[in-house]
Amino acid sequence: MRIKHLVIAAAAAIVSLSASAEPQSATERVEVREARPAQKQMKPFFYDRVQGEYALDNGRVLNVTGANRVLYADMGEGKIELMHVGKGRFVAVDKDMRFAFTGDRIPDEVRISMASTGQTLALAKR
Secondary structure, three states: OHHHHHHHHHHHHHHHHHHHHOOOOOOOOOOOOOOOOOOOOOOHHHHHHOOEEEEEOOOOEEEEEEEOOEEEEEOOOOEEEEEEEEOOEEEEOOOOEEEEEEOOOOOOEEEEEEOOOOOEEEEEEO
């Protein structure tokens, strides 16, 4: 008799588990958010040296300025805050853009690309 009760209880548990695994409704929505990159500590000399004007290959000018240890990029459409993510690389806050500065001691070139696809938008030289 006890075995019969155990079998019935196990069957009921399996049915309830399988029912709870199914979605509640067909209109259930899942929201996917892009992960924000982690901000890295920037060396003080790099903060000063990356600032300046860079001539873009499309004829525009990239102006990098700073205030209170925060860098901003301006390509003629207003300032965009830049977040340092490591070794001369920055991402634009709330924009789909990456900035990669290269050069020995003083950055003299920057590659601007789409963060999602990696497609190059512009190259710039100082």
